[in-house]
Amino acid sequence: MIVPFVDLKAQYRTIAAEVEAAMHRVVTDADFILGSDVEKFEQEFARFCEAENAVGLDSGTSALELALRAYGIGDGDEVITASHTFIATAAAISYTGARPILVDIDRDTYNIDSEQIEAAITPRTKAIVPVHLYGQPADLEPILSIARKHNLIVIEDACQAHGARYKGKSVGSLGDVGCFSFYPGKNLGAYGDAGMIVTNSKEVADKVRLLRNYGQPQKYQHVMMGYNRRLDSLQAAVLRAKLPYLEGWNDARRRAATLYDEMLEGVDEVGTPYCAEESAHVYHLYVIQHPKRDQLLQHLKDHGVYGGLHYPTPVHLQPCYEHLNKPAGSLPVTEAIASRVISLPMFAEITEEQIEYVCKQVKSFTSTTQF
Numbered sequence: 001m002i003v004p005f006v007d008l009k010a011q012y013r014t015i016a017a018e019v020e021a022a023m024h025r026v027v028t029d030a031d032f033i034l035g036s037d038v039e040k041f042e043q044e045f046a047r048f049c050e051a052e053n054a055v056g057l058d059s060g061t062s063a064l065e066l067a068l069r070a071y072g073i074g075d076g077d078e079v080i081t082a083s084h085t086f087i088a089t090a091a092a093i094s095y096t097g098a099r100p101i102l103v104d105i106d107r108d109t110y111n112i113d114s115e116q117i118e119a120a121i122t123p124r125t126k127a128i129v130p131v132h133l134y135g136q137p138a139d140l141e142p143i144l145s146i147a148r149k150h151n152l153i154v155i156e157d158a159c160q161a162h163g164a165r166y167k168g169k170s171v172g173s174l175g176d177v178g179c180f181s182f183y184p185g186k187n188l189g190a191y192g193d194a195g196m197i198v199t200n201s202k203e204v205a206d207k208v209r210l211l212r213n214y215g216q217p218q219k220y221q222h223v224m225m226g227y228n229r230r231l232d233s234l235q236a237a238v239l240r241a242k243l244p245y246l247e248g249w250n251d252a253r254r255r256a257a258t259l260y261d262e263m264l265e266g267v268d269e270v271g272t273p274y275c276a277e278e279s280a281h282v283y284h285l286y287v288i289q290h291p292k293r294d295q296l297l298q299h300l301k302d303h304g305v306y307g308g309l310h311y312p313t314p315v316h317l318q319p320c321y322e323h324l325n326k327p328a329g330s331l332p333v334t335e336a337i338a339s340r341v342i343s344l345p346m347f348a349e350i351t352e353e354q355i356e357y358v359c360k361q362v363k364s365f366t367s368t369t370q371f
């Protein structure tokens, strides 16, 4: 049996007619740039996130960068985030000219350790960027209270957490701005790159609208230095067709995660994901821990199961961040977790039979390996 890491073709087969009709509408109307599908998707996604405004962008990275820029964050500023994340979280901070200040994570949730944030605050700190990694909300309550105490902005990196909830509330709408990616493999994925910010501040939404479109409130009038970071109308049409399915897909991911949890329970040396009680996890990734994860990854591949590593090298140990002077050993939990995590196949359409097969292969590796 072959079990892919993600199966975008399986999803497409279930929604092909609606997606094709949506794309056809954009093409026949020649409504390609900031057309009505972009506007409608912004309204629909804002409603989904329980936020007042949404602005469509060309990627999740742009969402993070323009959210920071909307608050004037740039040269000389510092922004606190976790090192255990995709590089884009830190890169977006660097693009503005600010310095990412990377702190350690909680060993259960893999999200930023809120108890380590205050020690990282300096007079230059302007914002905190908690990442809802793998689809599990970061512990926002203490983060928001630290931010209020020190007058800092909170920009949620919700690029892996569409539909996740923290204490009953939708992620993305709890901080000052929520940033989403619609990269194809995400829980809500476009057919190319796409992104979005959501915010309850009309002022911030208006600023991001200017920043994404050359700083022009009207054609050929440029009130600030902006960029071309617009959400493409074709992608917006695809995303509109897919959005009504998102809750159902997230439920299917949760069911798949429960099956994995049950089948892997008690398997030697395997650590299954922890889900905080106050959170509704959306399992963008189903990540287990294993002391020999590189060999496990290879064993799975040899048996037709495609896993992934998210992420094998933390941001602070990447060559592009050498200048941050955070050597190996400086973030011990992050480094330990990064050496043990392995992501198993996870997508809404994964079958019970596929999950059984993956778990059988994990068990066969564990029973034949000496520790």
Ligand SMILES: Cc1ncc(COP(=O)(O)O)c(C=O)c1O
Binding pocket: 059, 060, 061, 062, 085, 086, 088, 089, 131, 157, 159, 160, 180, 181, 182, 183, 193, 194, 195
């Ligand atoms: C946590 C996180 N932040 C930011 C991004 C960047 O999103 P994009 O690839 O749409 O630029 C991603 C997407 O891969 C992500 O997983």
